[in-house]
Amino acid sequence: MEGLKCLSQSPIDAVLPGAEKVIPMGFIPEPEDYGPAFVYLASPGARLVTGECLWADSGFGVRGIGSAAGGTDLLRADL
Structure with a gap:
């Protein structure tokens, strides 16, 4: 037993x-998602x-919680 x-x-x-809605990568990681790293x-x-x-933070360090850090301008395809 353990x-x-x-x-x-x-x-x-x-x-x-609803947590996956604020995680920048859009999904809740499972333990096996960390294994390859x-x-x-x-x-x-x-x-x-x-x-x-090795930052395995589902994008929080880059985009923050729920939206891109500094705004959403980086999401525009016309740039």
């Missing part, structure tokens, strides 16, 4: 309904990567 089961507790969904960092292909942070 995790919450060994404590006789059941998991709860901590994601609020972890595999890369543990692989020989990342042997030159030192002291880096």
Whole structure:
């Protein structure tokens, strides 16, 4: 037995309904969405990567919550 089961507790969904509408990438990531990044960092292909942070934040760092940081002008196709 592991995790919450060994404590006789059941998991709860901590994601609020509609959260995907404010996440810049438009979906709520699942644990398996992070796996490939972890595999890369543990692989020989990342042997030159030192002291880096891999920001897996679903776009919050670039776009903020719910809209593009600084406005939506970057979404215009005619530029």
